[in-house]
Amino acid sequence: GAGVSQSPSNKVTEKGKDVELRCDPISGHTALYWYRQSLGQGLEFLIYFQGNSAPDKSGLPSDRFSAERTGGSVSTLTIQRTQQEDSAVYLCASSLPGTQQFFGPGTRLTVL
Amino acid sequence: AQSVSQHNHHVILSEAASLELGCNYSYGGTVNLFWYVQYPGQHLQLLLKYFSGDPLVKGIKGFEAEFIKSKFSFNLRKPSVQWSDTAEYFCAVHNAGNMLTFGGGTRLMVKP
Numbered sequence: 001g002a003g004v005s006q007s008p009s010n011k012v013t014e015k016g017k018d019v020e021l022r023c024d025p026i027s028g029h030t031a032l033y034w035y036r037q038s039l040g041q042g043l044e045f046l047i048y049f050q051g052n053s054a055p056d057k058s059g060l061p062s063d064r065f066s067a068e069r070t071g072g073s074v075s076t077l078t079i080q081r082t083q084q085e086d087s088a089v090y091l092c093a094s095s096l097p098g099t100q101q102f103f104g105p106g107t108r109l110t111v112l
Numbered sequence: 113a114q115s116v117s118q119h120n121h122h123v124i125l126s127e128a129a130s131l132e133l134g135c136n137y138s139y140g141g142t143v144n145l146f147w148y149v150q151y152p153g154q155h156l157q158l159l160l161k162y163f164s165g166d167p168l169v170k171g172i173k174g175f176e177a178e179f180i181k182s183k184f185s186f187n188l189r190k191p192s193v194q195w196s197d198t199a200e201y202f203c204a205v206h207n208a209g210n211m212l213t214f215g216g217g218t219r220l221m222v223k224p
Contacts, residue, residue: 033211043202043214050210059211091156093212100146101212103156 002026004104006092012110013082021077021107025094032075033101034067038088046090049075050097082111114139116205118215125193126223133188133218135177135203144206145186147177148214151199159201162186173197195224 005024013019025032034046045059049069060066064082069075079086089108093101119134137143147159160171167179177188186203203215 031210035212035214042216043204043212045211045213048211056211098144098210100158100161101206102158103148105155 006104010108018080023075023092029094031095033093035091036088084111087111116215118218120218122219124221128192131190131193135186137205146204147188148202149199193222195222198222
């Protein structure tokens with residue numbers, strides 16, 4: 001597609017529920033990133049996929065967070081047993097290796 | 113670990129005023145530097161980037177930034193701001209680790 005797309009745009013969930021957030025990167029981009037934007041924490045790196053290499057998970061805040069990338073394209077970020085502090089905008093970006101990252105519109109997650 | 117500092121959290125200017133937003137990073141190696149902008153209700157967009165070469169970089173909408181290696185700085189400037197420049201501005205560093213490290217952001221409000 002023309003840009004990075006993410007779905008849903010908004011997600012409201014109850015504390016303790018699991019959520020899945022989806023990212024469709026720009027076609028041909030081998031690198032995919034997840035970031036989180038929250039009040040008080042700014043923009044934080046979560047996880048990075050590059051081709052078929054093992055992902056860099058160094059930014060994931062807890063083991064409740066996981067992500068996968070199927071077929072080198074679409075990625076899903078899963079948050080298990082959501083907590084209120086997980087409320088944030090989750091941003092996905094894609095790029096060719098070592099070049100400018102293009103960001104999607106984000107998914108605004110609200111945990112009640 | 114590298115970090116990025118943006119000195120101004122909130123800036124209020126009148127139209128036609130000059131703008132300079134500070135950005136300092138802590139990383140001694142080779143870095144790529146970026147300024148991203150987030151207009152109200154919109155996703156992150158690249159304003160300009162520095163990879164190598166001329167340390168004075170020109171971006172979109174009349175913005176420019178100067179990379180001063182000795183000061184670990186990459187300040188953003190615009191000679192004359194417009195109301196439409198009201199947005200949040202993020203400085204970011206990209207190193208061999210591939211993820212972006214963002215500053216805390218600066219909210220700019222331009223009064224008409």
